[in-house]
Amino acid sequence: MRRADRLFQIVQHLRGGRLLTAQMLAERLEVTKRTVYRDVADLIGSGVPIEGEAGVGYVMRAGYDLPPLMFSSDEIVALVAGARMIRAWGGTSMAAAAEEALVKIEAVLPEDARARAVAVPVHAFQMNDMTDDVRARIDRIEAAADQRIRLDLEYGDKNGESSRRVIRPLGLWFWGKVWTVVGWCELRNDFRMFRLDRIKGMEEVGPFRVEKGQSLRDFYASVDRGPRR
Structure with missing residues (x-):
């Protein structure tokens, strides 16, 4: 997992005021506790309101969220259309990841952009050859x-x-x-x-x-x- 993805996952796990230990985060992310300590310290240093300490656990103050991703209309079309095609014609893991990506794209977009994503008129259907x-x-x-x-x-x-x-x-x-x-x-x-x-x-x-x-x-x-x- 790339470090940027790992930092994003740590924030996601801590959202909602859940108290998690470094061991719990390490198991979910499949890394060492030392890596978690370092990543959490970097997140705190960048302004993410995480509270806690090693041996006790970490919690993120309520009200914090990642800023929405800002895509242009053309970028939304490209992302949604591409994910739909991979969902229909990709490998098993690819298709599952594409489905999850579509859910996440809609979740992080502002309301008007979310409506644009849902309305993308590009669709793909599984072929018989895709066994x-x-x-x-x-x-x-x-x-x-x-x-x-x-x-x-x-x-x-x-x-x-x-x-x-x-x-x-x-x-x-x-x-x-x-x-x-x-x-x-x-x-x-x-x-x-x-x-x-x-x-x-x-x-x-x-x-x-x-x-x-x-x-x-x-x-x-x-x-x-x-x-x-």
Whole structure:
């Protein structure tokens, strides 16, 4: 969790006059008590009215709230439309996070902006191709790319013939109907893109380092070489 997100969560947990110990906050945020002590001290130093001390607990005086996020009308449309699309077409965790984001966006907006968010005329509906398996696959590959974990794929081509590929996943692309993963293919020693709906099996096979010539930036620089198989 990013530090900014953690500070926001601490304020959220302390809202409403609830007394929480550093141990309770540490367990909820999955950090050490030392981290909580430091974060609370920084919040107090920035003017957040938190009272208490280590070993006793912390409470925030009533009446304090975070200032509302100020989005332009176009920004609200973009945020709401994007969250709705991910809710319909993203991975299982992505979809749940998008739903929660929509709730939070509406909660922090002023009344007029909240009405604009509700009225955004952009909607997305789940496609038949978005099975639970594909949704779970999206989450697994996104996590593997983020954590730099090599993946051993059983992959079927357009003719249904299977092959094994070990890839170093770099990112996911959504093409309006089909999700693909781009990665460095250890078999071809080059970049390749794989459709998620054609992946028949997938196993994690250890970490990797992004080496020179194999990064996402290198992939973008190579897209003019033509199609790869």
